[in-house]
Amino acid sequence: MTDLWDIRLVGSLETLSPFCVIPPSADEVTRADGSKFRRISRRTIYQDGLRESRPVVPGSTLRGRLRRSAVEVVRGMTGDRVPLAQWHQNAIGGIKGSESEASFDVQLRITLREKNPVLALFGAGSPWMISRASISDAIPEGPVETDLIGGARSDDGRRDGSFFEKLDADALEQWHAMANANSARTRYKKAMRELNATLRAARKNGSAEEVARLEAELGELAKREETVGLLSTNPVSMPLQHEAMPAGVRMQHRITLSAVTAAEAGLFIAAMNHWMKSKPALGQHESLGYGLLRGEYDAYLSPARSDDPFAIGQANAVSLGTMIAEPVSGLSCVPERFVEFMSAFREAFQQGAFDFRLASEIGAQAK
Incomplete structure (x- = not known):
């Protein structure tokens, strides 16, 4: 019987640069000068009997990056290009239709758990599979005052003093027409x-x-505004503002893997390393250097207790030490057991134990 493990990573994330994640349903705030910005992700905290809203790094953002990093680890080992539906299944959990979950082949779900560690870890909506990775929001340890970072769209001539010298006669005429239309539209x-x-x-x-x-x-x-709008662009000198969590904010964070195999745990640790080394920035404004985080986690390992009704608490949990996650550098101080888990994933992969194709293809082959 395959050994299953519970893994807890309990620690913190710290912003090394401003951080900005704006959810689709974010509130829009209008300032006294008429300028607008949208709120970054926040959660309500109750502390000392008071209700407080704090900016967060959403667990969904972290989860999405880790899932895609797991897919990238696999793709790096295969070197294959994949069909779009297969990418959607593994990278986002599929695109769920209106089918009844009751009709899903239970044996196929078990097979997918054994064959596809990405789905085993992160779950899927299509096919229906539960997730074994719980990734919390990263919540600041204390009150945080966010920054409102401003700017303005300026015209081409202000950005580059030699701009007009680089244009031919037709281009100059086009630019003047566009500038006049912008002024008229305003x-x-x-x-x-x-x-x-x-x-x-x-x-x-x-x-x-x-x-x-x-x-x-x-x-x-x-009608006049619509007519000149055909020739105009966005207004110059328009305020461009966004809210951001400042650098240096320390946040509590927790990751839990429940009843995972050694190979599944190994893929997850490899995905964390890939995230930090290859694509560390999260959220909006990556081009401005935003979204860099540093993680520090106390790692705990215990046998999965799903089959033992008398196991209570963390009596069998073993502390593995503190693991560090740094942008570009990746993971350091990795516990020896985690290194063994990564080796288990690599060996299983090399032995052909996994199959990342569509669930429908695997099911058809099994019949």
Whole structure:
């Protein structure tokens, strides 16, 4: 019978550069000057009887990167290009349809667990498989004041003083037309805002004739704005702002692997190393150097207790020491047992024990 293990990594992540993850449903904040920005990911913390919102590194962001890193580890060992559906299955857990989960072949699920350690670790929606990797949000240990980092879109001439010398005559004419359209569009937008305010007041207190006149005038301005919009680009000098967690924030973090094989654990540790070495930055604004984290984890290992109803707590857990995760450098101070697990994954891979094809292909072959 294959040995199964529980692994706990309990420790911290620290931002080495500003960090910014903006969720799709983020609130948009409008400042007094009219500029806007969207909130980064946050969680509510209750401490000393007080409710507080703190920025976080979402567990889903960390999980997604680790899953893709696991796929990259496999791809690096095979060197193969894969079909899109196979990539979706392994990298994001498939694209779930409306099929009934009750109809899923239980034996096939067991086979996939044995054949595909990516699905065994991270689960899938299609095919239906549970995850054995629990990755928490990284939550700051104390209150954090985020930064609002500003900038502005400037025109080509301001960015490069010799810009106009590099253009031919036609290009200069095109640039002037575009610049004039930008200016006109800005004027029209301002006039429309002012006219909208006047129209709202007229609808409350004005006559029907006045409202009709203002509506017609507003419609004409909208047509003009749309016309010049065909020649214009985004306005120059437009404020560009974003919120970010500053560098130096220390956050509590926990990773738990439940009832995993030695090979599955080895792939997970290899994925952590790949993340830190090959693609360490997370979140938005990677081009500005954002998203770098340093991890420090106390590692604990114990036999899986799923078959022992009398096992309580962590009585059999063994402390393996502290493991460090550094951008570019990767993992260091890796416990010897984790090195053995990575060797187990490599050996099983070399012996052809794994199959990362689509579940449907594996199921058809088994019949």
